[in-house]
Amino acid sequence: MRGTYGRELVKLANEARYTFLNALFSVSEAVMYMQMVDRMDQGLLPAQVVPNTYDALWQLVSKAEIIQEPAAYAELDPDMARTLLDQKQAGKTLLLITNSDYQCTDAMMSYCYDRFLPQGMRWRDLFDMVVVQARKPDFWAHAMPLYEVVTPDGLMRPAMDAARVGLHCGGSATMVEKALGVAGDDILYVGDHIYTDAALAKINFRWRTALIVRELDSASHLASAACWAAGRPHRPMLEQDGKDFSERWGYLSRAGLNDKSCLMRQIEKCADIYTSRVSNFLQYTPYMYFSVTKG
Template sequence: MEAQEAEHLLNHLGIPDPFSSRYSPRGIFCTRTLNLRSISAIGYDMDYTLMHYNVAVIRGLVIDKEKGNLVKADRFGYVKRAMHGTTMLSTQTLSEMYGRELVDLRKESRWEFLNTLFSVSEAVAYMQLVDRLDEGAIATDLGPLDYKGLYKAVGKALFRAHVEGQLKSEIMSKPELFVEPDPELPLALLDQKEAGKKLLLITNSDYHYTEKMMQHSFNRFLPNDMTWRDLFDIVIVSARKPEFFQMAHPMYEVVTGEGLMRPCFKANSGGVYSGGSAQMVEKSLGIQGDEILYVGDHIYTDVSQSKVHLRWRTALICRELEEEYSALVHSRGHRTTLIELINQKELVGDLFNQLRLALQRRSKGRPAQTLAATHMDDKELNESIQKLLIVMQRLDNKIGPMMESDGELFNKRWGFLSRAGLWDKSHLMRQIEKYADIYTSRVSNFLHYTPFMYFRAQEQTLAHDSYSFHHPNHQDADEEQ
């Protein structure tokens, strides 16, 4: 009764309950239970985490540097879709090329996982140049190149553009052309700060870029002449992640607006620093491990490394989730029809197999599994088998194109971000579940919750489960609870 009263009060205040927030494109999804009350400090990455750039792409694919292919794998590493250069490969070619191979991300010399939106631009350039290489149109001054050498050349060219500052100076000159503003984001951080959380900014970007871009993205949305600097207890630029989480580097304090630095050994509240290490941050704050939540967009650099080396709690930002969620909702009818057809084929296929077994037993002079099958004559058995073959072929003709088009509402070539095929999770989703305690589309989604939220992981179903709390037959029981 008291729980019901609380629910009525939430409704009266016009606040959605936390469970309804979970079922929305802007929800925060939990893979490992996380109590925000036990979090003392929250660290944030900047690019694609606190700041989103205008992009229209998909991450989670893998480059095969040996074959010049871009592939999508399921959670076990089996390749489900692939393209060579800019041409999608047929199912048969896929089977011939990858039938005996698994994607193994530990073999870095061959596989490159596109786990950030930064890496996608590299893949786009590379796949177009694979076409050029196949045509013999790559400049001879680069020397004889195979697909692996070509990937290295593309990486060098993009790295040079970053290091020389061409890209960043263009973005800084007109940030409004590149950055998608989010007025709710600074307010979400303000709630966390006022709730007593120490906020940290830990970015690989340099001081001048960080200052300019944070000023553009935050200051106009903060109250009472606050600036972005007032939100953060510690700001660390040029952090050199993932090394930042793995080893100690010298730390420098930024002491002037022009970016002049001096060596230091401890970070103080309100300071801006360059370099250093995660251990230095823990020492300066007097907290460590699972008291710190780190929020970033990079599965490896941000999430897995802070989790593996320091046992920090982790949150992954994946903007594509919003579009994916909507596409999944709009695909429900398509998927329901597809599953019905697959179930029909399974039923027909089972009958076909039973009749086939009856024929097999008969040829050995043994009775069929049932009296009715034993009494069928050879002609009747063979005719039934032929009819069932025709029905299965018709079902296949319907199922095939529907399987091919599954997920095209999200991405016409690659399907859903989180799925690989109808039933299984993608390789990216497996990485997210493994390393991210919670994941969501943008940092401002925290505004729909409180800084004291208890995120509870959902029930994990197993293949042999006989009972599910979400089964339609148990709907009444759910409502009573």
């Protein structure tokens, strides 16, 4: 890799051969792509299949399989339900906007949330408005057909406008603002993809954005200042510090000693706040106002 590309100047704006890997979704896509290239080199896969990584991925793991065995694909977090319930009880209007269809959404949300909610309460009771099959990123730019989900098994009927309290399919962010009677920075949008979620919500609608960066759970992205404390044994501390980041990629938020990583620059540009998971908000009052302190 270093010998081939070490001195090559890459202009990303003009290079269709390169793509950004900006989220955990991209990691799975990249791994799948590399596995298929290996199989193609071994003569086990037709060459024309390789570019279409998403189709190949869903051939291996279908939504039906995920619904049948959610424990294999979903990580339970008891504090997630408590966090949303805390916000709900504080008078906040909660929305769920997802690209998944109703059956998949209901099955996965039931598995992840219902067991941690008060007796007789379901995940649907947490949210005033639910939008399934939102088709992000088109959800931010186009007014797509809107439907109302009217039966537990997902039967739908056409709708002219989104309701403030309801279960919808499709539509657009403009319809959401109209239904809620609010716009811009009155809305905090929480998502886990820099472009599909945070960037477009901020650029197109000026919504406040909170980016979920799950990688922060498994990596310490800040260098340990204690490594350089005077009078301390440096070698063991440096060795420990070296375990806190990827040996191949380094720290998540730093490039070298003083520069920010590409990931951190993207986060600063697109997100008002970032954290490893939504349940971290449970540590604060639901009326907490988060702001950046620059010194």
